[in-house]
Amino acid sequence: MRELRIHGRGGQGSVTAAELIAVAAFEGGVFAQAFPAFGVERRGAPVQAFVRFDDKIIRKRSQVYEPDYIIVQDSTLIKDVNVFQGVKKGGIVIVNTEKVPDYKVPEGVKLITIDATSIALKAIGLPITNTSLMGAFAAASGEIKFSALENALNHRFPKELAIKNIEAARQAYDKIKGAA
Amino acid sequence: MREITEGSHAVADAVRLCRPQVIAAYPITPQTHIVEALADMVANCQLDAEYITVENELSALSACIGASAAGSRTYSATTSQGLALMFEVCFNAAGMRLPIVMSIANRALGAPLSIWNDQQDSISLRDSGWLQFYAEDNQEATDLHYLAYRVAEDHSVLLPAFVCFDGFILSHTYEPIDMLSQEDIDRFLPKFTPYERLDAADPISFGMYATPDYYLEFKYEMDRALKESKAIIHKAGKEFGQMFGRDYSAMVEGYRLEDADTAIVALGSICGTTKDAIDEMRDEGKKVGLLKIRVFRPFPTEDVAKALSHVQRVAVLDKNISLGAKGAVALEVKDALYSSGIPVKDYIIGLGGRDVRKRDIKAIVALVEKGQGDMFYGLRKEVL
Numbered sequence: 122m123r124e125l126r127i128h129g130r131g132g133q134g135s136v137t138a139a140e141l142i143a144v145a146a147f148e149g150g151v152f153a154q155a156f157p158a159f160g161v162e163r164r165g166a167p168v169q170a171f172v173r174f175d176d177k178i179i180r181k182r183s184q185v186y187e188p189d190y191i192i193v194q195d196s197t198l199i200k201d202v203n204v205f206q207g208v209k210k211g212g213i214v215i216v217n218t219e220k221v222p223d224y225k226v227p228e229g230v231k232l233i234t235i236d237a238t239s240i241a242l243k244a245i246g247l248p249i250t251n252t253s254l255m256g257a258f259a260a261a262s263g264e265i266k267f268s269a270l271e272n273a274l275n276h277r278f279p280k281e282l283a284i285k286n287i288e289a290a291r292q293a294y295d296k297i298k299g300a301a
Numbered sequence: 302m303r304e305i306t307e308g309s310h311a312v313a314d315a316v317r318l319c320r321p322q323v324i325a326a327y328p329i330t331p332q333t334h335i336v337e338a339l340a341d342m343v344a345n346c347q348l349d350a351e352y353i354t355v356e357n358e359l360s361a362l363s364a365c366i367g368a369s370a371a372g373s374r375t376y377s378a379t380t381s382q383g384l385a386l387m388f389e390v391c392f393n394a395a396g397m398r399l400p401i402v403m404s405i406a407n408r409a410l411g412a413p414l415s416i417w418n419d420q421q422d423s424i425s426l427r428d429s430g431w432l433q434f435y436a437e438d439n440q441e442a443t444d445l446h447y448l449a450y451r452v453a454e455d456h457s458v459l460l461p462a463f464v465c466f467d468g469f470i471l472s473h474t475y476e477p478i479d480m481l482s483q484e485d486i487d488r489f490l491p492k493f494t495p496y497e498r499l500d501a502a503d504p505i506s507f508g509m510y511a512t513p514d515y516y517l518e519f520k521y522e523m524d525r526a527l528k529e530s531k532a533i534i535h536k537a538g539k540e541f542g543q544m545f546g547r548d549y550s551a552m553v554e555g556y557r558l559e560d561a562d563t564a565i566v567a568l569g570s571i572c573g574t575t576k577d578a579i580d581e582m583r584d585e586g587k588k589v590g591l592l593k594i595r596v597f598r599p600f601p602t603e604d605v606a607k608a609l610s611h612v613q614r615v616a617v618l619d620k621n622i623s624l625g626a627k628g629a630v631a632l633e634v635k636d637a638l639y640s641s642g643i644p645v646k647d648y649i650i651g652l653g654g655r656d657v658r659k660r661d662i663k664a665i666v667a668l669v670e671k672g673q674g675d676m677f678y679g680l681r682k683e684v685l
Contacts, residue, residue, distance in 0.1 A: 143305060147477060158469075180573035183574050
């Protein structure tokens with residue numbers, strides 16, 4: 122079983138990202154489970170969302186403590202929340218930031234930074250970074266195919282919004298693929 | 302067809318397939334997505350039902366009572382404080398023998414305010430005369446709605462039913478589900494035929510004044526119907542299994558229990574994590590098994606006693622607490638095992654959304670092996 126933990130703030134679409142990643146993974150033929158952990162229900166409050174991937178039915182319901190993958194939607198969370206806690210050796214951490222990191226991920230863990238906010242502002246016109254980071258996750262992890270992500274976005278959003286979000290996801294996907 | 306969807310949306314779809322004629326509900330976290338989806342279906346003509354918007358949960362269930370007494374298949378959904386507000390009319394719905402089905406997205410009761418999961422809400426209505434089904438996963442959460450209508454509307458039962466599934470842990474979880482078709486459900490669930498109904502041309506009354514000469518007998522009949530519903534659940538659950546491959550004939554379900562020395566008893570979504578923990582303990586040579594309780598009312602006392610007759614000790618996980626006594630499930634299990642002498646220990650766990658992990662299940666097994674229990678598990682002593 123592989124596990125993903127997404128850290129964001131209320132309103133940034135972390136829960137939607139987890140859901141759509143699970144939908145895309147399911148299209149790829151694996152069992153997937155996505156669920157949120159709300160703190161307080163309001164915009165700006167720290168939120169976590171989780172995804173599990175497995176070849177067999179997933180029964181476990183507890184939160185994700187030892188993730189293989191971590192996505193951080195908002196790098197300002199890093200000083201408030203121990204977002205890297207429990208990440209497995211060989212794991213991948215994706216942080217949305219335009220800055221050079223002044224923090225360290227645990228040893229043996231790969232850190233990928235991407236300026237998802239700029240990508241989102243250009244492609245969507247809003248600083249909503251979840252879809253860009255889904256693209257980055259697809260490229261970095263190989264857990265989901267980009268085409269499956271595209272289908273999930275088309276299914277979830279009205280046409281115009283889907284096109285913009287797919288564009289954001291593609292730019293992030295290409296950037297990470299190009300860097301690899 | 303297998304698809305991946307959110308628990309609440311899957312439940313709303315299952316309810317649509319049951320063809321309810323009247324829906325009355327008031328939105329409350331974490332039940333909201335169910336009733337939003339159903340309201341959409343009615344507005345988009347995907348479901349031919351009357352959707353009554355109401356000012357609160359007391360009105361929601363009251364509207365359902367009227368609609369059900371008039372002969373409609375009727376549905377509502379709520380949780381926590383919403384169910385608490387329905388307390389009065391819950392007893393009315395059962396006493397008037399109205400087979401309303403209501404989804405409960407289980408959530409803790411305030412105060413203090415908590416939007417997170419435990420099972421205090423539905424458990425607190427255990428004495429009301431409603432059947433209570435508990436789902437381990439979203440597949441079961443959908444299937445139990447078909448079963449609930451089928452059993453509740455049976456003329457030898459005629460009692461309302463809760464279908465309970467853990468708030469957030471199931472209601473907000475995306476996972477693969479095998480959704481049945483309208484054709485499938487039409488074969489399993491016949492049209493609702495009321496035993497009696499309100500009819501202006503042939504007037505009768507429901508829920509009238511009962512003097513002390515009659516009240517006791519009314520309660521006896523309700524209790525008898527609830528106990529006799531066990532046979533109806535068995536028959537309907539078996540038929541469901543024959544039709545669709547998932548057999549719900551048993552009110553309890555063992556997991557690696559046949560040769561177990563230590564049995565864990567639980568209801569709801571905690572059973573999934575427990576099964577994973579049991580597999581790991583089995584790999585370490587520990588003979589541990591699970592008895593999952595799918596139906597809490599009527600309580601399957603005989604089935605529990607039989608399933609646990611060979612074990613040396615029992616640990617009950619209770620996501621509720623009858624304050625001043627014990628967890629409600631433990632009280633029932635102790636009753637079932639009273640004459641056997643098998644020790645039963647209770648663990649109050651996961652209240653107000655406290656996460657339950659595999660390591661917690663293993664720690665509880667270690668405690669019960671030492672004879673320690675009847676306790677709140679995982680207390681943070683530093684905040685007491």
